[in-house]
Amino acid sequence: MAMYRSRSTGFGAQPRRGTTRALQRKPIGTRRQAIAACLVAALLGGITLAFFWPGVASYDSVVQYRQVLSGDYDDWHPPAMARLWALFHGLGWHGQTPMFVLQILLYWGGLGLFAAALTRSGRSLAALIVLLVGIWPPLLGWQIAVLKDGQMVGALVAAVGLASWWRVAGRPLPIWAAGLVVLLLGYATLVRFNAAFASVPLAFGLLGGLRWERPWLQGGLVLAAIAAVIAVLTPINQRLLDAAPSGVERSLPLFDLAGIAHHAGPQAVPQVPASLWRRAEAKGCLTPILWDPIGDEKACGYIVDTLQRTAPGKSLRSVWIETIATHPLAYATHRIAHWNSEMRAWMPATMPGTGPLAGSEPNTLGLPSPAKRIAGFQTLGNTLASSVAGAPILWFAAALAVLFCAWPARDGAGSIAVTLALSAIVTELAFGVVGVASDYRYHCWGMLAAGLAVLAATGTRTSPPRVFAAALGVGIVALLVIAARWTLPPALPPL
Known part of the structure; x- marks a missing residue:
């Protein structure tokens, strides 16, 4: 026994040279995997830019760009986005391309950092799935359209990825990183009137590092903060950003x-x-x-x-x-x-406003369309978005399942999972009160946040009965959506 201990890493013994090298290689390997995740995300970002160049300019894009050219802004479309666009335009970068590049870089940068953070915590498979979620056609197909929704998603996922680099490991954010996260969340909040329902829960979880153990107190604080943020949006848009009221x-x-x-x-x-x-x-x-x-x-x-x-x-x-x-x-x-x-719950498969755009809105402002090669990808995006897997209600159910399994969150990854799930849930529930249209693009953040929450929750401790009950609930929702798709006639487009 004594001889065995002298050759092993027993108490008081020196580890063998081979053992020392093995122990040293493990963190290096994890670091390399994290770097590889970032490099793959960068590659996917480059492919996205090249394939969809110069981005799709929708009807809203054309209206905003007209404001950029005229210098007259109103608050129907986010003046923060138009002001940033005007800054690029003033530097000589014309058209929709600068905003397209910005939201794609934010999108893949955030996903790459999130995947790297999961890899560092030993969740390499979950990190790979993060990148696969990023190329899922219903999400990526809408992300290439220069819209406030794409700007919001890009800024939010960049904030989550940056903060997760430290939070997944249970470490506090450096001051510079916290400041950048605040900037990203602030921009996301300004580009959509209802973005506060997504960004405020993220701010509490990412910046405060909350363990989400007091639901009533913390929930009340989150709702109060959302109300306060929404109350100041109009003064910011009309007074600080000098946007005319549009009604x-x-x-x-x-x-x-x-x-x-x-x-x-x-x-x-x-x-x-x-x-x-x-x-x-x-x-x-x-x-x-x-x-x-x-x-x-x-x-x-x-x-x-x-x-x-x-x-x-x-x-x-x-x-x-x-x-x-x-x-x-x-x-x-x-x-x-x-x-x-x-939420495309008890609704037919065919719904207006679902499929991502394959070309720019006709215009005389010099906003071009991408090459015709993207039509097949966008058609696939429409097909998947119209399927059961693309129903926002299913992703909403997945976010509820994460909350059910991971609450209360006591570790870094668990806290990130609960934070993302809450952001998705509050965002989607808010449409029941303030929603006025059923466009699919409104749900891209809620769906992406739910997917990232599921992946962050992998490996966290939870009881098997909870996991089974959560999976059963998601399965029941899926069956209801399938029944609706089979029995309901296609929805007629609005007048």
Whole structure:
């Protein structure tokens, strides 16, 4: 026995030369794998830029670029994004390309750092799947479109990847890294009015390093912070960023009033004559899918015109609140129907606004389209997005499963998993209250955050019965989505 100990690493014994080298090689190997993950992500980023160059300019992109050229900004589209775009334009980098490059670099940079952090913690397979999730066509297909959604996703995933480099190992962020994370989260919050539902939970988990052990207290703080951030967005956009008011805040009240009139009858909103409501109903303008037909002058714009005369200015908010209070059941039915549409839950496979764009909006501003070779990839993205695997409700269920299994989070990776799951859950639930359209691109962050949460949760300690119950819940949701796809006819596009 004594001879055995003298040749081993027993107490008080010197390790053999070969053993010492083996012990030294292990951390080096982990470091190399982390570097390899970053290099693969960089390669995928380069391929993305080359294949989809110069990015897709959507209708919103064209409108924003017109503001960049004119120097006149409004708050319908995020002025923070337009101001940054104008900065690139002033440096001589014209077109949609600089914003396309920015969101792709942020996207793959964040995913590469996240994969590297998982690799350093011994989760090499999970790190590989992170990169595979990054090239999943429904996500990547929308990320190449120069939109506020792509800017938000890029900034959020970059913040998560950077913070995870330290947080997965249970270490605090250096001051410079924390400052960069704040900058990324701040930009993400400014480019979408509802981004606070995603960014604030991330800020609490990534910057504060919360262990998420006091749900009521921490949940209350998160909701209060979200409300505070949303309250200051309009002053920031209109005063600090000098964007003219566009009336974008009227879309939610108008959509809700139309939904209440649809479910409770025209008399529920007496500010608009019943004949006009019936006319809008007959034309199919009162749809839970999106609010656009009500705001379209050629479709049902007369609803807006009538409300502007009978409820001008801020009084529309009073009409909205009073109508909700008077008809809470109709309001709840309307909001549930819209959330169901957004999440593609009990909905047909064919939905408008699902497939990623294969070309730029026709324009005279010099915003070109990528080569025709991307059409096949974008078609695949549409097919997968319309499938059961692409339903946002399934990814939402996965985020709930992570929260069920990993709460309370007591380690670095577990805390990251819970933080991402909360960001996805709060983001998707918020659409049930503030959503006005069912475009698939709105859910790219929620789906990506849910996927990253699942991968961060691998290897964390949890009981097998919890894992089984969570998997069963996700499976039930998948079966419901499959049943809907088989039984429901295709959804008609809105007017």
